[in-house]
Amino acid sequence: MANSKPSIYLQNTEEVKKVFECFDTNGDGKISADELGGVLKALGSDTSPDEVARMMEEIDTDKDGHVNLQEFAAFCSGEGDPYSSAEKELQEAFELYDQDHNGKISAVELHQILKRLGERCSVEDCAGMIKSVDSNGDGYVSFDEFKKMMTNNNNNNSNAKC
Template sequence: MSTTPTPKPSPVVNHDELQKVFNQFDANKDGKISVTELRDVLKTMGSSCSEDELKRVLEDIDTDRDGFIDLSEFSALCRSSSDEVTAALELRDAFDLYDQDKNGLISTNELHLVLNRLGMKCSVDDCAKMIKSVDSDGDGSVNFEEFQKMMSASLMSNDKGSKP
């Protein structure tokens, strides 16, 4: 007997569920999530972020600028588009694919290695030129912020199509 799968309902988070999740982040139970608590939870979930990345995340979420995430700010974060969260995670995964030594930078050699593994035959010189074209701080490598800008610019040019 064949049955048609029922579509999964959209996730609706009620206040009690939201409070439980918030409480898991709020390790010291002071009613707010600090940058340290955020780092610890992300680390537990398998994500490794630098202190600067954590501070940027906190700044984005912390609308009242008190240095902490309260329940209402956390709630707003949970209501944010899951597409945006998914896209951000996919971008981080893509960056991590190239960052072979996990130092937060994509070097010419790492780019060369990964592109060749993916079947794209590029010389080291070609890879150096690619790195240089997006290396805004001039350190000879691409950091995550530069990678984000490069990918955003790439997506924007693809969205515009081939208009003269």
């Protein structure tokens, strides 16, 4: 499946599965609208129930009311989705982590989000995660660095959880 445009979606199957498992909070192998809304809320988004429903409708291609791993993987690969929409989705994800809206993600911001998602890690752990993608050494993740991390271009198989 060659594509002349660089994809800004998750491309690594294991990364897609890890993200899916973060959304699938009850571990039943599918993401419900409530689970999607809950994760978005935990990330600090004030996404309305109508917007969550629209997102579910877009991703739930078999229309069973849930998103399974295959549907999620297709969404992450960008199948049937315009490139510009992918850029917008990635920007929105970045903004959820960028709590103070200064255009960069700090270790403290990453720690706050992971803590809300139920992950147990220290601010120092988060600083290490940031260091692994911080190409300019400023101690933060910029949108460009975030985009590179999400596209897995550097293929550095991070062991970071959700």
